[in-house]
Amino acid sequence: MNMKLTLIGIGTGNPEHLTLQAIRAINAQDLILIPRKGAGKSDLAGLRRAICAEVLSNDATRIVEFDLPVRDEAIADYRERVDRWHDAIAHQWQGAITPGARKVALLVWGDAALYDSTLRIAARLDPTPELEVIPGxxxxxxxxxxxAIPLNEIGAPFVVTTGRQLRDNGWPEGVDTAVVMLDGECSFQSLPPEGLEIWWGAYVGMKEEITRAGALAEVAGEIIAKRAEARARHGWIMDIYLLRKGGWRRFPAGN
Incomplete structure (x- = not known):
């Protein structure tokens, strides 16, 4: 009998983001894997533990933690660097899965399909498990x-991209709205700020949440400073922002 691997979207760290489907899935497992990302990111494993402590009522479900490999930044080619890292993570998963566990789950930040590599790593397991994904x-x-803002303008498309893409290629063509994820360098600094507005958030959905918004030319410096301060305080940071062309428009519940 092949193992069934369930990837459970758990939102952004707030237990109230869990869906009823996610809670049922957590309680249906033989084994839940929790990655440890080092002392500087111990909060991330702690949040997963807290979620399990709050919603896990199945005494038969075991929790196993494992150390997440560090990406080798010495490898020059970005895709090769990521591929080797994913291979190493899959190897760690394989070693953490105890013999006899038929239903195994990982708790995935946000959703497994949006700028997350859990699905790609799962495909590296041997034998390939039966796969189930719970959206988050x-x-x-x-x-x-x-x-409290709409994601797109009326009838208009938007782009979800990365900081690397923004730095290397500039503003995405054909859209007035861009959402930027996985940006460790405040890549909005690479754009001419005139006519751009920004809605930024760090630790969104968590008790540590910080948000700032306004005309990019006016608030960019404050965002950079707030981000650096928060990262130094917590040892890690997850942030995201939305950029939109046009004059600054304050929505009723905006910042």
Whole structure:
């Protein structure tokens, strides 16, 4: 009998983001894997433990923690660097899965399909498990909710991209709205700020949530400073922002 691997979207760290489907899935497992990302990011494993402590009522479900490998930044080619890292993570998963466990789950920040590599790593397991994905609230949804703003203009498309893409290629063509994830360098600094507005959030959906919004030319410096301060205080940071062309428009519940 092949193992069934369930990837459970758990939102952005707030236990109230869990769906009823996610709670049922957590309680249906033989084994739940929790990655440890080092002392500087111990809060992330702690949040997963707290979620399990709050909703896990199945005494037969075991929790196993494992150390997440560090990506080798010495490898020059980005895709090769990521591929080797994913291989190493899959190897750690394989070693953490106890013999006889038929139903195994990982708790995935946000949703497993949006800028998350859990699905790609799962495909590296041997033998390939039966796969189930439970959708979760993403940081994109938590950001727009925190600022009480619509994601797109009426009838208009938008782009979800990364800081690397913004730095390397500039503003995405054909859209007035861009959501930027996985940006460790405040890549909005690479754009001419005139006519751009920004809605930024860090730790969105968590008790540590910080949000700022306004004309990019006016609030960019404050966002950079707040981000650096928060990262130094917590040892890690997850942030996301939405950029939109046009003059600054304050929504009723915006910042």
């Amino acid at each position: 609230i993403t940081s994109l949804q938590a950001l727009t909710a925190a600022h």
